[in-house]
Amino acid sequence: MSEKELTTHQNLHFDELWAYDPAPESPDYVSIEPQYQLFIDGTFQKPESGRYIDTVNPSNEKVLAQVAEAGKKDVDKAVTAARKAYEGVWSKLPAKERGKYLFRIARLLQERAREFAIVESMDSGKPIRESRDIDIPQVIAHFFYHAGWADKLEYAFPGVRPKPHGVAGQIIPWNFPLLMAAWKIAPALAAGNTVVIKPAETTPLTALKLAELIRDAGLPPGVVNIITGAGQTGVDIVNHPGIDKLAFTGSTEVGKIIQKAVAGTDKKYTLELGGKAANIIFDDAPVEQAVEGIVNGIFFNQGHVCCAGSRLLVQEGVAEELVYKLKLRMETLIVGDPLDKNTDIGAINSKVQLDRILGFLTEGVEGDQKIYQTKCNLPEKGYWCQPTLVENVSQSHRIVQEEVFGPVLTIQTFRTPDEAVNLANNSPYGLSGGIWTDKGSKIFNVGKRIRAGVVWANTFNKFDPTSPFGGYKESGMGREGGIHGLLPYLELS
Amino acid sequence: MMIPDFKQTVPVDQIGVEERVARFRTRSIKKESKLFALKLALQMVDLTTLEGMDSPGKVRQLCYKAMYPHAADPNIPMVAAICVYPNRVRLAAEILKGSGIHVASVATSFPSGMGTLESRIEEVKYAVDEGADEIDMVISRWAFLKGEYNYVFDEIATFKEACGPAHLKVILETGELETYENVRKASDIAIYAGADFIKTSTGKISPAATMPVTLVMLYAIRDYYLRTGNKVGMKPAGGIRDAKTALHYLVMVKETLGAGWLTPDLFRFGASSLANDLLMQIIKQKTGQYQSPDYFSIG
Known part of the structure; x- marks a missing residue:
């Protein structure tokens, strides 16, 4: 249709005659606690800081729950627990056993997919169609995919011996709350690291539900620590000397601050930042x-x-x-x-x-x-x-x-x-x-x-756990997903 | 009106079309909006029998089903048309006289289209003379696939002329065209040659109607409307058996062409068993209970 031909701008009316009645997914299906604690060393612990922040449903401005705000001491507890778990249990476990835990998490997520989708939509504001059809299935796919890698790392990087870094500190954004948690936790665990992860302050609930699920999966205490908080908690994670590797997804502005903070330390880091595609x-x-x-x-x-x-x-x-x-x-x-x-x-x-x-x-x-x-x-x-x-x-x-x-x-x-x-x-x-x-x-x-x-x-916004994702220039460094995404969690020697 | 160059292909991305359709299928139609759509879909059905076994008795039965879909509930609307072979048109027209139900006849050497042009024209004229007010023609797929687009264009224009006052539905037999780009091209040819409706299939070839094929045809209809202001109708036929699928088709029509096409004048389902499933669902919406198929008369 050339410019000249498109002169008859006819009106098409989409809203008349037939509008769809509301078809809401029921929030009664899920239970949200009034208050959530920090998940450290396999248990939910009250914050040393004594502080809590509200998380709000952005579609109606109602407070969904209070979550703990981890202070410096709490971060230290989490990192210490992760270090202990790394040295005491996780690094000694046969790789195959690590894989089993990841498979178990994936299967439990499948069973509870609907619950996670509803909570995700309530806490983040994203439509249930996306959380149900995209976010949660992708989360599950990430755990399954990386479960498979756990005992095959030597095949992924032949000729070199891949070794985990130790404790990974991870800070994730609010746009894909649980999916970003999966992108971070799954490769870290598959590669043999232990984790201290902080979800965004506006969307902590699915990460806390994941904490419950991880506890129920019987993962050894301290392997995954999920601590909630705002910017300062993130700063405390970045600056904690016990962190071996940092992974951050968020704004370019904060990415630059992190780069400055880790300069001169031997912390490894990956950043997945902004874009303007x-x-x-x-x-x-x-x-x-x-x-x-x-x-x-x-x-x-x-x-x-x-x-x-x-x-x-x-x-x-x-x-x-x-x-x-x-x-x-x-x-x-x-x-x-x-x-x-x-x-x-x-x-x-x-x-x-x-x-x-x-x-x-x-x-x-x-x-x-x-x-x-x-x-x-x-x-x-x-x-x-x-x-x-x-x-x-x-x-x-x-x-x-x-x-x-x-x-x-x-x-x-x-x-x-x-x-x-x-x-x-x-x-x-x-x-x-x-x-x-x-x-x-x-x-x-x-x-x-x-x-x-x-x-x-001829398509856009397609994601798959096998496919590396990451940026050029100010969009970040390092890749997540696929073999490329395992690499930042490993030391090759 | 400027007729496009049919040698040029309008690009269609297969994966993109199928993804769009998957989105339509995620629409959840509930309560009043469901009842409305079920009734609308029923009014859009072209109740069809196209068998060598079609005796007058069978056609009579179908005509009564069209007029009285569900005797137990007189508020249930009638279907749009019945669709038969030309030699059953007279009988159908007699029975349906005054009912408002259209009589559609297949013609032009249905389903293959392999008759001589003369005999195919004669068949159209015969069916119209017998009382058909809608003609469902088939295009010469051999000519289309050979690249003889002008031949196809001309035959459609010829049949349109032979139809006189009767409406012309052009069956593309999309199952034989294989690609979405062919479907788009055949749709454009039919529309510009004068089709009142474009129709997917004869029902004799598998696959018959699918949602992605129908979507490609709806895009052709939309482009024509945006260019000329003229509305062409759409009829998916064959393979649409349940109410849920029919509602997804209506979602697709609504979100592609808008409310203007949500009328039996511009959208039809070529189907036979669909009508009873729609009826069952309508009764379910009204009473809250499913009834056995034995409570619904067969056509």
């Missing part, structure tokens, strides 16, 4: 499927995805048709109750994040930039943001350069493959990218020139 649509792309890919790229998990396809680059000849169809598709996205099975886009994770996104949409908008938002009704309580397009932007705009981490897509056009590659790479980030074309050779030609850890062709 270009999703490149060529004029020979399958348009309808590209629209789906764009939607999955930026609106998946409310855009709280470090590898989100947040910069749309579209070849000029198809720009008008593509953007028109993208807007049609956006009108069918259902925004609302995360527990409703029909919800496509849930709640923004926290007030802080919502303010940050809205800041971009007010102060970040300059000149003749045009904001397009869908007509959906947002609930009164909770933190919400409509799916948003920002048109008429250029490379120099702040909203194109900085990570918004919300359901906000900027749209730019290009004329040639070279121009597309230059625009895509003109970013301090390099985590992911997307290419849409019907032509296989173009995928390879353009794909190898995109400086990003992952490049998807």
